[in-house]
Structures are given as structure tokens and as C-alpha cells.
Amino acid sequence: MRFKCQIKNVNLFAKFCASLASLGQIAWCRLNDEDVQFTIVPDKGSQVWSVLKIETVFDIESYILQSASEKNTINLEVPIQALSRALRSAYGATSTQIRLTKKDNVPMLSLTIITNTFSSGNNAVAVPAAATEGAVPDEFDFNDDFAAPSMTPANRGGPRERETIITQDIPVKVLSMEVVERIHQxxxxxxxxxxxxxxxxxxxxxxxxxxxxxxxxxxxxxxxxxxxxxxxxxxxxxxxxxxxxxxxxxxxxxxxxxxxxxxxxxxxxxxxxxxxxxxxxxxxxxxxxxxxxxxxxxxxxxxxxxxxxxxxxxxxxxxxxxxxxxxxxxxxxxxxxxxxxxxxxxxxxxxxxxxxxx
Structure with a gap:
């Protein structure tokens, strides 16, 4: 089971998830080769059934989806409010990637957000190469709005472009086809x-x-x-x-x-x-x-x-x-x-x- 893709329209995706987050805490997300579906069916209140064409928010050329199910379908239970908060960090980012991964045997939707900023040599913080070589970006605590950034080493002296990498992890649950078959519009x-x-x-x-x-x-x-x-x-x-x-x-x-x-x-x-x-x-x-x-x-x-x-x-x-x-x-x-x-x-x-x- 594999999912990995660049988000090409971060602002739209963030607004979309924020709208869903105002209607419920948990969303069912269905990924397949044709589209992306988000559904909220609360015990009480409005139901939301959305179908996003892949190219609406994702880069179709980098869209990688693999599973044993028909059309490579993957069903996830997503804490939509946590995903909405994580996407706030991606406003103005140079690049934002989303992928399905696993940490400590817990499935995660992982956002890798890259931003580039210019700083003067006097204000830049120099980080020894030994401290950053092979380092893993800080993980996201979904109770916080923003994760601590992991930064590349700074050059000494003169204005420079600094790349900042933020990784935010949202715990999700992988749903079986038998579970989602009971959900109907x-x-x-x-x-x-x-x-x-x-x-x-x-x-x-x-x-x-x-x-x-x-x-x-x-x-x-x-x-x-x-x-x-x-x-x-x-x-x-x-x-x-x-x-x-x-x-x-x-x-x-x-x-x-x-x-x-x-x-x-x-x-x-x-x-x-x-x-x-x-x-x-x-x-x-x-x-x-x-x-x-x-x-x-x-x-x-x-x-x-x-x-x-x-x-x-x-x-x-x-x-x-x-x-x-x-x-x-x-x-x-x-x-x-x-x-x-x-x-x-x-x-x-x-x-x-x-x-x-x-």
C-alpha cells in the first residue's frame, strides 16, 4: 500500500479541509486512480460528500497510488481538523508533499513542507554539518498548530537563501472495504x-x-x-x-x-x-x-x-x-x-x- 504526491494547490486544499473541519472531526478519505473523495457523516447534523478530481489539488504527474484493491483504492479515517491545522504551515511554501507512511506501527499522513527564505549572514544561525547530516525533520504533534522547523546549515557571511523543512504527521486509520461498504450517500x-x-x-x-x-x-x-x-x-x-x-x-x-x-x-x-x-x-x-x-x-x-x-x-x-x-x-x-x-x-x-x- 503506497500513496505519495505533490500538492499543487495548497491554498484551495487548505480552505477545503478547513470547511470540512467546521462540520465534523473525522472524515472518511477514499483515494483511487480516478479521484479523491472526502466524506463526513456525523451522528447529528449535515452530511458532506465531496469528489475532488486528482488534478484539482494534486500534481497528477507525481501522483503515486498502489494497493491490492480495485483501482488501487485506499480508504482512510482522517482527523480532518488535524489535517487542516497542518496545512496552515504550507501557505506560501515552495513545495508541499503528502504521503502515507507508518511510524511506530501507526499509519500516518505525512506532510513535508519546504520553504525558502533569504537571510543576512549576521542573522543566520550556523549549524555544524555533523549535527544535520542524516538528521530527520521534527515530527508533528497534531495538538499544535505548527511543528518545529528543521533547517539546513547556514553559510557564514552575506545574504543567502535558506531552506526550511517542516514535517507534520497526522495519525490516520486504514479502513477495510467491508467497513466502508456500510457508508452510503x-x-x-x-x-x-x-x-x-x-x-x-x-x-x-x-x-x-x-x-x-x-x-x-x-x-x-x-x-x-x-x-x-x-x-x-x-x-x-x-x-x-x-x-x-x-x-x-x-x-x-x-x-x-x-x-x-x-x-x-x-x-x-x-x-x-x-x-x-x-x-x-x-x-x-x-x-x-x-x-x-x-x-x-x-x-x-x-x-x-x-x-x-x-x-x-x-x-x-x-x-x-x-x-x-x-x-x-x-x-x-x-x-x-x-x-x-x-x-x-x-x-x-x-x-x-x-x-x-x-
Whole structure:
């Protein structure tokens, strides 16, 4: 079993892991020859199912993966918060490598981070060659944000480039195929409304303001999370509402975009588009979209919703799919490179009462 690769897009990978870390402590990571999958299925709260194309964050030419399973599949249980903290050390690094290794018989995801800095001869610390020859970089304590750096010897006198190597080790658990076969993505019906969300930072600010007001005016325990009502229609409108004994407030966005359905995705083509629930909801909403029958509504836990909105740090392109009185599925699209690409990876977040495949 072997995994080793250069991380080419450290910033995106770090933001991605930070978003997952806000939703759970443990992630299931599946590596194979085609893609990389991260999944979080907590006992309570939102589920995350993400599929990253290898080239989205890794250097495809250095991607080495070997195992006895089909497609060289390796399944790992990863403490995602520890991985997120370790990746912070790689911001601005010259090179970052990730590999699966073992220390003291414990499987590890090991990050080797190389940075180059310039220093003057007066400030450089000279390290005898005997002290560094064959030395192993300091290991990572995942309770700390940063590991102590291991540095190359410094030249005496004159400005010089100094290479710093940081190694961070994250303990993981290798999962058997029998264990992961019991993990299934929620099965959802066709959505009633599909809509591009406004900037999630904006949505998060308003949602948290509503939540604070609800807690401040509630007679129950402050530890009880209020529930927000989210609703949208196929005429580009989205609403967030909060109704309690003391409050009845709503924030509304208009002029948003509803994605067009692709007839090629349906077995019966245009007929499938015409019979789709979202097409019928658009007709029910009327020409101006104000008919309440054309709005799809879901009620979600406010604190859980706030955590979900942290995915906004990863991408500004998010589609929300509303299943009336059922659940909400968010698709967060990640471009393969900094210049954007039509071929994208996707992070899927499921909220609400969704059933799982058997």
C-alpha cells in the first residue's frame, strides 16, 4: 500500500479541509486512480460528500497510488481538523508533499513542507554539518498548530537563501472495504427548486443575526438552537425567515439565477424537462413568482446551517436544491485550476430529512 504526491494547490486544499473541519472531526478519505473523495457523516447534523478530481489539488504527474484493491483504492479515517491545522504551515511554501507512511506501527499522513527564505549572514544561525547530516525533520504533534522547523546549515557571511523543512504527521486509520461498504450517500428525490445562492458570507451574516435575535428573545435555554425557514422559487428569489412568539422577520434576495435543466441528462429529453418538479413549480409561482404554491420551503437548525455556510471560503459558485418540506442539498463547485475550468470537482452538503440508499 503506497500513496505519495505533490500538492499543487495548497491554498484551495487548505480552505477545503478547513470547511470540512467546521462540520465534523473525522472524515472518511477514499483515494483511487480516478479521484479523491472526502466524506463526513456525523451522528447529528449535515452530511458532506465531496469528489475532488486528482488534478484539482494534486500534481497528477507525481501522483503515486498502489494497493491490492480495485483501482488501487485506499480508504482512510482522517482527523480532518488535524489535517487542516497542518496545512496552515504550507501557505506560501515552495513545495508541499503528502504521503502515507507508518511510524511506530501507526499509519500516518505525512506532510513535508519546504520553504525558502533569504537571510543576512549576521542573522543566520550556523549549524555544524555533523549535527544535520542524516538528521530527520521534527515530527508533528497534531495538538499544535505548527511543528518545529528543521533547517539546513547556514553559510557564514552575506545574504543567502535558506531552506526550511517542516514535517507534520497526522495519525490516520486504514479502513477495510467491508467497513466502508456500510457508508452510503443520502438518496434524494428530484428537487422542486434549483437556485444559485448569493455570496455565502452575506447569507451567513444575516442568518447569524437572526439566530442571535431568536436566542436573545427566547424564554427557553440559550443552548437550544432556533430553526430557520429557507424558501426559494424558480423566479430567482430566496428568503430566510425566523418566526417565534416574539419575532417574525424575513430577509429576501431577488434577481438570483435558476440553473437551466439539460435535456441530455434525461432519458426522455425535453419531455423529462417539462415533467420535472422544478418546471411545474415555476408555473405554479405565476408570472411574477409571488404565488406561495410555487415556493419550496425547508426548516433547518440555525447552528448547523451556520457551520455549513463555512464552505463559502472554498468557492463562490454554489447551487442549492430545495426538496419541499424535506431537505436541502448544496453543490459547491471547485475549479480545477486558478484560471477556472469547465471540468470541476464538487462538494455536496446534505441537510434535513434525507433517506440513505440501502
Amino acid at each position: 443520502p438518496r434524494t428525490q428530484e428537487p422542486d427548486v434549483n437556485i444559485y445562492l448569493p455570496p455565502l458570507a452575506q447569507v451567513k451574516t444575516i442568518s447569524e443575526r437572526f439566530t442571535r435575535l431568536a436566542i436573545a428573545t427566547s424564554k427557553s435555554s440559550s443552548s437550544t438552537s432556533p430553526r430557520l425557514e429557507l424558501s426559494a422559487n424558480m423566479h430567482g428569489s430566496l428568503k430566510i425567515s425566523l418566526k417565534t412568539d416574539a419575532l417574525n422577520i424575513t430577509s429576501r434576495w431577488t434577481g438570483l439565477t435558476n440553473p437551466e435543466l439539460d435535456p441530455a441528462q434525461f432519458q426522455d429529453g425535453l419531455e423529462g424537462v417539462r415533467n420535472h418538479p422544478s418546471t411545474k413549480m415555476k408555473e405554479l409561482a405565476g408570472p411574477n413568482g409571488e404565488n406561495e404554491a410555487g415556493w419550496s420551503k425547508v426548516r433547518i437548525d440555525a447552528k448547523d446551517w451556520s457551520r455549513v455556510l463555512s464552505v463559502g471560503r472554498v468557492s463562490a459558485r454554489v447551487i442549492a436544491c430545495f426538496i419541499n418540506d424535506g431537505g436541502l442539498v448544496m453543490y459547491v463547485y471547485l475549479p480545477n485550476d486558478e484560471n477556472g475550468s469547465e471540468d470541476e470537482s464538487c462538494l455536496t452538503v446534505s441537510l434535513g430529512s434525507l433517506t440513505c440508499d440501502p
